[in-house]
Amino acid sequence: MNKPILNNPAVFGGRKVIDVDTHLVEPHDLWTKRAPAKFKDRVPQVKVIDGVRSWVIDGDKILLKGAIPASTVTKENTKWPGLEFINHQFEEVHPASHSTRERVLMMDDMGISAQILYPNILGFGGQNAVKVDEELRLISVQLFNDAMAEIQRDSGERIFPMALIPWWDVDLSVAEIERAHRMGLKGININSDPHYLIRADGSRLPDLGQDHWAPMWEACVAYDMPVNFHIGASEQSMDFVGAQGWPGLHYDMRAALGGAMLFINNGRVMGNLILSGLLDRFPKLKFVSVESGIGWIPFLLEAIDYEYKETGANVAKLQRLPSEYFTTNFHACFWFERRDLTRQIRSVGVDNVLFETDFPHPVCLYPVDDMDKAMAGLTEEEKVKVLSGNAAKLYNIAV
Numbered sequence: 300m301n302k303p304i305l306n307n308p309a310v311f312g313g314r315k316v317i318d319v320d321t322h323l324v325e326p327h328d329l330w331t332k333r334a335p336a337k338f339k340d341r342v343p344q345v346k347v348i349d350g351v352r353s354w355v356i357d358g359d360k361i362l363l364k365g366a367i368p369a370s371t372v373t374k375e376n377t378k379w380p381g382l383e384f385i386n387h388q389f390e391e392v393h394p395a396s397h398s399t400r401e402r403v404l405m406m407d408d409m410g411i412s413a414q415i416l417y418p419n420i421l422g423f424g425g426q427n428a429v430k431v432d433e434e435l436r437l438i439s440v441q442l443f444n445d446a447m448a449e450i451q452r453d454s455g456e457r458i459f460p461m462a463l464i465p466w467w468d469v470d471l472s473v474a475e476i477e478r479a480h481r482m483g484l485k486g487i488n489i490n491s492d493p494h495y496l497i498r499a500d501g502s503r504l505p506d507l508g509q510d511h512w513a514p515m516w517e518a519c520v521a522y523d524m525p526v527n528f529h530i531g532a533s534e535q536s537m538d539f540v541g542a543q544g545w546p547g548l549h550y551d552m553r554a555a556l557g558g559a560m561l562f563i564n565n566g567r568v569m570g571n572l573i574l575s576g577l578l579d580r581f582p583k584l585k586f587v588s589v590e591s592g593i594g595w596i597p598f599l600l601e602a603i604d605y606e607y608k609e610t611g612a613n614v615a616k617l618q619r620l621p622s623e624y625f626t627t628n629f630h631a632c633f634w635f636e637r638r639d640l641t642r643q644i645r646s647v648g649v650d651n652v653l654f655e656t657d658f659p660h661p662v663c664l665y666p667v668d669d670m671d672k673a674m675a676g677l678t679e680e681e682k683v684k685v686l687s688g689n690a691a692k693l694y695n696i697a698v
Contacts, residue, residue: 301377304666308410312671315698317690318414319632320590320655324368324396325420333442342439354420357431369419370396370659396659399453412698416460424490424532425463440465448482461488461527473518480522485694487524491568492533508575516581528568529589530561565591566599573624588631597646634664641676649681653690
């Protein structure tokens with residue numbers, strides 16, 4: 300058996316830290332304990348279907364076969380190697396994966412002041428909600444956000460979940476953004492590709508660059524709610540072990556490649572947001588590319604600038620070069636990158652970089668290595684910005 304993990308808060312050099320990407324392993328009663336009687340048997344819950352314990356919605360529609368908790372950290376505070384976590388159940392993972400109290404204790408042990416929290420079961424962008432009718436979709440999202448507001452309060456304003464929204468309907472989305480803001484939530488989490496949804500009348504939703512979504516963007520600006528695009532935030536982009544790897548690759552190697560390509564796929568989302576002209580219409584919108592790393596960003600921005608000038612500038616005029624919108628409107632997060640990290644951070648922009656651990660997911664930075672040493676080339680002011688200052692300003696968090 301592996302030795303229990305020993306965390307060392309000194310790795311951050313005594314600085315405050317905001318960890319901007321962590322996940323909740325949803326308790327099995329998260330929805331059922333809050334659901335009105337009408338929906339008690341229909342909201343997301345764990346049942347045994349065909350002899351297999353699974354997350355289901357609407358009684359029998361499978362959300363996650365096997366009910367695998369997305370945590371690689373064991374209740375003994377060790378880590379399962381590789382993809383071993385898929386062979387384990389909720390009762391075997393570290394309680395900090397799902398318990399607010401235990402999470403806060405772990406944060407203290409790690410030297411982390413605050414965390415941003417994302418979901419699992421309804422999808423990183425809430426894309427799984429559309430497996431059912433609109434009434435059940437909406438109540439499932441609302442109950443999730445109710446639970447997230449409770450977590451934020453119960454944590455003593457140290458855990459800050461991002462709100463899911465009913466992205467299939469712009470008016471409902473506006474209403475839920477307003478409701479989330481009233482509950483104190485600090486940002487939203489959204490499906491990156493709503494235009495793939497086929498509505499009941501056979502039509503498709505517009506993509507996020509179209510005017511259809513203007514009321515939603517206006518609400519985000521009005522309530523100062525950053526818009527977070529987590530990797531795998533749509534059914535189309537969530538290709539963890541799928542088309543990226545050649546058939547002859549071992550399953551674990553396909554997962555390695557698929558996981559890496561998920562990071563880079565967020566560049567597609569970022570590029571579309573910029574080139575759509577959306578930020579000329581809504582210059583105060585704030586976007587975060589979550590769990591995608593930072594090393595690929597300078598190249599992509601340079602490439603988009605070049606391609607824009609060579610092929611696109613005569614078609615749609617932007618007010619600025621594409622790369623300039625990143626500086627004013629985007630943030631991105633790193634956790635494992637160590638090769639020439641100081642240069643990478645400065646190349647992306649010291650004011651645009653955030654720190655994350657991805658706890659307790661399979662590739663999480665746990666325990667955290669010597670971040671002070673990893674960022675040795677940065678000034679003290681730059682280190683503080685990256686570890687907490689940028690996130691505190693972005694999410695309106697008092698550290």
